[in-house]
Amino acid sequence: MAGLRLFFGRWIVTIVPYVWLLVFFLAPFLIVLKISFSATAIAMPPYVPVFDQLAGFWEKAKELSFDNYLWLTQDALYIKAYLSSLKIAVISTLITLLLGYPMALAMARAPDRLRPILLMAVILPFWTSFLIRVYAWIGILKPEGLLNQALMATGLITEPLQIINTDWAVYIGIVYSYLPFMVLPLYATLEKMDYRLIEAATDLGATPLKAFWQITIPLSLPGILAGSLLVFIPAVGEFVIPDLLGGSDTLMIGRTLWVEFFYNRDWPVASAVAIILLLLLVVPIVIFQKMQERSA
């Protein structure tokens, strides 16, 4: 009896996350996937066919088509949006890496009693809503904003810089928002690293810079990869930052998706856009997992 209870106990513990994933991830995904093969209609819901009953399942299934995906290749807008999103995400990831690595290294090398304070400082922005923090950047970046006032006060510029509503603002917003996601995994790997390895390298004749390239960087590769993915993946699909800070010509797939869904009410095309975006993101995740397996 006790054994049976134990069996069910374990079974429930394992099944709960799977049920969660099934209900909140797989089911919505399948719905979106199905819609992406449907056709637009002026109806409620705004697409056909609707599988509201099992009768006539096969007849309705025959109406499904790849038309929406073909449409994505025919209109240059979508490809441009995907490429532009990838470009913005790649550049943002590189900038966060360049900013985040020295930060993480300094934190890992800081005296023991300072480390929790520095860690807290990195996590602190999460206590304020993401949306509010992005809005705050409008106040900083706008022509009469804090940044321009400060630059003009120092005499570096005479005319306010147009930063808000440009790609620059999008980069600033993404780098600012996602920097902690880069710093934290980097800090975790660098903090674990044995400092004696660096001492051994310098003892064997490596200059501090060479020791950094040959020892620190290769050994922190898992952190670099994890941090880069944590920044890259949400950056590709980012909607709020380009919408609030970017200009009308800032092309990102997250915004295109929003416009298709809520402005054009073209659910099937929007679903196709979402599915392709998902595939674009799955590829780096799979590569990452393969690399993790190999290093383990």
Added chain:
Amino acid sequence: MAKTLGPVRRSFQPWNDPSEPAFIELRNVTKRFGEFTAVDNQSLTVYEREFFALLGPSGCGKTTLLRMMAGFEEPSEGEILLEGQPLTGVPPHRRPVNMMFQSYALFPHMNVADNIAFGLKQEGMGKADIAQRVAEMLRLVKLEEFSARKPSQLSGGQQQRVALARALAKRPKVLLLDEPLGALDKKLREETQFELADLQQDLGLTFVIVTHDQEEAMTMADRIAVMDHGRIIQVATPAEIYEAPATRYIADFVGDVNIFEGTAEPLAGGGLRIATSAGFAVEVAAAPNGAAAPARGDTVWFAIRPEKMVISHDRPAGAKEGTAPNLIEGEVWDIGYLGDVSIYNVRLASGDVVRATRLNADREVERPITWEDRVWISWRADAGIVLAG
């Protein structure tokens, strides 16, 4: 020194040769970490081709001394010279000194060959030369078949040899070894001690080793510096350290010892009589090692090693009647049978316990000494040593 204590490499005693130049020289070196003084105004000379050991308990400053030689720490005061050239301000990567780390500090992302080649690559050595030197090093430490393995795929003993090969690959002027055998099990450690000592002789390099294990230091080193609380207390050969320790601390730290406190009474013939607090008298031929002869009534300590005492059931023949010096009677309190030797803890009438050892030269003994036996312990007048502090 008139008499030689223990074995010495006859041809190699540069410390006794005033014309021999210093190879590594520490001049009044002090190292402070905040309030804590790790090394306190110490001077030391190490000679070329010497195997030198820094021995002491953890926190005595021996590792700090080694790290200053490597360049990981700079002295707060004083200077370190190598072949007469001051090393002050020279960063570790420019010092002709290599270190073998206690944790080995092998690069986990490189295989054995790349680990060994690391230092040579920094020098800008040619590929062919590197390959040749790496092969030579692998042969030296008998790891030829393991060159493509990662450190995590090696046993502790193999990792230790990779660390040694990596530190030797650049043919440093001095090899610094920080507890090199600390992570090995006892059997392997004993084997490796002799290998390391042979290697040092064959290569003709200067080794400075840090260890807390007196056996390790005694087996390998030409000379030992015993340290405590940031100070070097005695620098001498292993035999001198053991047979003529400078202080009670060293006598107690290196090997097993009986120490008795007593009152000195100089004898007419130049010897010394000590009335110990344990109730027996000691007569020795010579005064304390290096110190001035104690005056009548001074407090001194008599130290004697357990193996220098003779334990028997019978009162030794020739001993004077009554309470003779260098002779004590007691009861066997505890026995430790170690195979090659037996340890006897003998309790005296005063309650003090004396430890004596006996070599088990015979397989069978007619009347073995056993628990609660009345026994006599005696020693020769030159068997022990008088210490003033």
